[in-house]
Amino acid sequence: MLADWQIRDAVRNGDLGIEPFNENNLNPHSYDITLGSDFKVLSPNRYVGTYLDPLDESTYDALLVDRITGIYGKPTQFPPNVLIIGTTQEYFDFPDDIVAQLEGKSSLARLGIEPHQTGGYIDAGFKGEITLEISSLLEVGVALTPGMPMGQLVFHRAEPAEVPYDKKKGSKYVGQTGPTLSKYYKNR
Secondary structure: OOOHHHHHHHHHOOOOEEEOOOHHHEEOOEEEEEEOOEEEEEOOOOOOOOOOOOOOHHHHHHOEEEEEEOOOOOOEEEOOOOEEEEEEEEEEEOOOOEEEEEEEOHHHHOOOEEOOOOOOEEOOOOEEEEEEEEEEOOOOOEEEOOOOEEEEEEEEEOOOOOOOHHHOOOOOOOOEOOOOOOOHHHHO
């Protein structure tokens, strides 16, 4: 697990890309990620009687309620019982020997706000913004402010991957920017 000074050194040496990098976001053994300004909102209530097939991209649109662009520093309100697909403000460029885990912020968890459902593991070789699957466990609307700390990355140094994510055939999310919906249908 990398300590604050190791994360800072990896960024300064160009071994790990975090853009923009904010030294104030360093914690003893993690780095706070901040919320970007673009969102996609999914709701099961939009089309009653429809279904979602992870292998059929055309069924995804039935759940997409809205695309929202927020303003940094100003709250954006979301209705209850939706899944908010957001993204980090930061763009990451992982080398072939550093991996990370996305963890929530305890202060947000105490309000029932989760920044990710699963998929909190970022492979060596990943490049792009990190997609966040944000939900409120309290079934109330939530206001999120672009630029706010939304979670934290815990970095681990590992043996270099033989085939990093950006070189692996079929890597679906390399270079992603903005809130990226599932590409599970590409698993066929």
